Amino acid sequence: MKFALLSLSAVAALSVLLTPAVALPTLAPIPASYNQHRVVRIQVRNEAELKALSDNENALDFDYFTHEKNVGGHVDVRISPSAFPKFQALNLEYTTLIDNLQTVLDEEKKADAQYQQIWATTSKTKNGLSSLKEGDVSASFDDTWYQGYHTYADHQAWLSEKISQNPGKASGFSAGKTFQNRDQAGIKIGSGPNHIVxxxxxxxxxxxxxxxVEYLIEQLLKGTDSRVAGYLSKYTFHIIPIMNPDGFVITQTKDRMHRKNAQVTNGCIGTDTNRNWGYKWNTGGSSTNPCAQDYMGPSAFSSPEAKNIAAYLKSLPKVVSYIDFHSYSQIWMTPWGYSGTRPPTYNYMNGLAIKAAAALKAVHGTSFTTGDIYNTIYPASGSSVDYALSIGVGAPFAVELRDKGTYGFSLPASQILPSGRETWAALAAILDNLQV
Ligand SMILES: [Zn+2]
Known part of the structure; x- marks a missing residue:
């Protein structure tokens, strides 16, 4: 990366000379410490072990990083140092993925801090965010946005700029207000009769x-070839980079490992909005414990975040696809999550997922598996894609992006662009094959 050649003092000097185009971003310190917290991969060998996991998950305060709780599968779990001896006493087969999670988070924070300095200076020298275009990561400034992670404020600025710089092609919208009154801000691109969210x-x-998701926005806005032009006349895209901004802000200010929204129940922060959607809510694979990471909430659509997006989906005349991007595990999933009985359109949806995975692999060789959530991964009720299918969305997908557990949620920034490129190829394969 060319910025490595800049000395820190040079960066500092530039910072003094140039006022950043956007407010100098600072990631606030994260007080929650994960010192000595391990992330382990547990092999579930039989029913007894599956039961032992379920029986002890509350007592051991498991934080499931993945949810593949079935015999023959494996599940990644964060375990605190105080709970670790009790976990060992269960005699489960496991390997350690991350020995000390705080070390990984410290590395991530260090990389973030270095990147923020570069971003603050280079964004000014290039007159703002406007000149982003696809190019070689090592040779081009224009990919700078994708060489690091960003603050919530910067994401807002980025989206506003995309909207204002593409009049006639794009417009802004909000799907609604979050619990803490933030907008679920989005961009609408294209003019086709078939809607994609x-x-x-x-x-x-x-x-x-x-x-x-921002990389995908970029490709739809910049594309000048006939292929992209075809997409924009066939489809209208409604794209929300941050569906859960309250939770996202928490990960940057208080707790990097926060998963849920910001609603507080019994002193625990957050409803898992992806267990809160109003179709077959509370029918398995979610928790009634407000402190659990997969807490379903007190009632279906108790979270404004899920409720808003659901209403937005319903407001559109013909939604041919919906994609909910998650990480990690590298899986392109289809409904149902609540039931092992496959929906009538399963072969159609999974056929698209298989095409997406093949196109994705052709870019960097990254392997994604496909399948319905319940049978391939785990039972999960109250999920976004189940709801989407239930209201007639043609092809809903839940996608687990990179990686497979080496870094987990702290995916190094060097993998952002490759992830974007391969996911764009996957999306294009779907857009080429959707039945409209
Ligand atoms: Zn997720």
Whole structure:
């Protein structure tokens, strides 16, 4: 990366000389410490072990990083140092993915801080964010946005700029207000009769989702070839980079591992909005414990975030696809999550997912698996894609982006652009094959 050649003092000097185009972003300190917290991968060998996991998850305060709780599968779990001896006593088979989570988070924070300095200076020298275009990561300034993660304020500025710089092609919208009164801000691109909705970061800690969604926005706006022009006349895209801004802000100010929204129940922060949607809510694979990471909320659509997006989907005349981008695990999933009985359109949806995974792999060789949530991964009720299918959305997908557990939610920034490029190829494969 060319910026490595800039000495820190040179960067500092530039900072003094130049007022940043956007307010100098600072990531606030994160007081919640994960010192000595481990992330382990547990192999579930039999029913007894599956039961042991379920019976002990509250007592051991498990934070499930992945949710593949079935025999023959594996599940990634964060365990605190105080709970670790009790976990060991269960005699489950496990491997350690991350020995000390705080070390990974410290590395991430250090990289963020270095990047923020570069961003503050280069964004000014290039007159704002306007000149982003696809190019080689090592050779081009224009990919700078995708060389690091960004503050919430910067994401807002980025989206506003995309909207204002593309009059006639794009417009802004808000799907509604969050619990803490933030907008679920989005951009509408294209003019086709077939509507497509997607968003990132329903789960707050899954930062790569927002960056990838922004990359997709970029491709739709910049595309000058006939292929993209065809997409924009066939489809109208409604894209929300940050579906859960309250939670996203929490990950940047208080707790990097926060997953849920900001509603407080019994002293615990957050409803898992992706267990709160109003179709087959509370029918398995979600928790009634307000402190659990998959807390379903007190009633269906008790979270404004899920409720707003649902209403937005319903307000559109013909939604042919909906994509909810998550991380991590590398899976392109289809409904149902609540039931193992496959919907009538399963073969159509999974056929698209298979095409998406093949196109994705052709870019950087990254392997994604496909399948319905319940049978491939885990039972999960009250999810966004189940709701979307239930109201007639043609092809809803829940996508788990990179990686497969090496870094988990703290995916190194060097993987943002490759993730964006391969996901764009996957999206294009879907756009080429959707039945409208
Ligand atoms: Zn997620």
């Amino acid at each position: 997607f968003h990132g970061t329903q789960h707050a800690r899954e930062w790569i989702g927002t960056m990838v």
